[in-house]
Amino acid sequence: ARLGSELHNAIIRHELYLAYQPVFDLVTGRLACVEALVRWNHPTRGNVPPNDFIPVAERSGLIVPLGSWVLREACTQLAAWRAEYGDAAIGSINVNVAARQLRDPGFVDEVTAVLADTGLVPANLVLEVTESSVVDGRQVRDTLEALHGLGVRLALDDFGTGQSSLSLLRAFPVDVLKLDKSFVDGICDGEDRGRLAVAAAVSQLAEYLDLYAVAEGIETAEQAERLRRMGYRLGQGYHLAKPLPPGEVAVLMTRPA
Ligand code: G
Ligand code: G
Ligand code: MN
Ligand code: NA
Secondary structure, three states: HHOOOOOOHHOOOEEEEEEEEEEEEEOOOOOEEEEEEEEEEOOOEEEEEEEEEHHHHHHOOOOHHHHHHHHHHHHHHHHHHHHHHOOOOOEEEEEOOOOHHHHHHOOHHHHHHHHHOOOOOHHEEEEEEEHHHHOOOOHHHHHHHHOOOOOEEEEEEEEEEOOOOOHHHHOOOOOOEEEEHHHHHHOOOOOOOHHHHHHHHHHHHHHHOOEEEOOOOOOOOOHHHHHOOOOOOOOOOOOOOOOHHHHHHHHHHOOOO
């Protein structure tokens, strides 16, 4: 309860900020996009990990204003990078969206307004949702269809860990599959054919359905190489880059000649 009321103040007092984890093209090595990850610099507790405060925010409903702040801040940052380094320097930004936000009847209008205010086009925005949050009835489904209709792209985060992955792909307008880190952890383990099989199957699924596949949580060069050979064009993880402040992401962007 304490953390909840402090989080309410955190939004007002500007204690939140975003880190940006680069996603790279595993073939060319170029920066493809970034995922925005919220951080809380608490005045006395120091940095509170998102795994501690996001669940609190979800239970209290504070995730709605918090998520609104994240969306606007992330889009503002992407627009600033593109203005400074050119549109080719970075194509899109990934923003995590909680179930509660998708249920908010104003969400589509909010996304539309943020895109208009920041001058981005819908294709610059990728919303990361989990399998469990999309299976939530007619209203959420209509919201996802409306966002997709605008041209905003949808990514299924933690893919492979949910309940109904395959039927979901036919029922919802999905554009990107993010293979969960747990499968990446298993691919170089000779003993663990199960996780290797899931990683390979997700890559194939993406290819046949014409979706992007992103491998998450890559921690070694060996994993990156195996995933690339498995057909993963895009990868994310500490081996490639940690979540970074905006200035360090800018260093990764090549200035057009
Ligand atoms: O950033 P990692 O650094 O520790 O994030 C931990 C968890 O918090 C992940 O599951 C991640 O998806 C989630 N998370 C990080 N930033 C956001 C955010 O802005 N909104 C939501 N809903 N979840 C987030
Ligand atoms: O649930 P989601 O996929 O949004 O969570 C992203 C989380 O994964 C963030 O907490 C981010 O800091 C973390 N993360 C990103 N790359 C790695 C990695 O290579 N290893 C580990 N352990 N965590 C990672
Ligand atoms: Mn994510
Ligand atoms: Na994930």
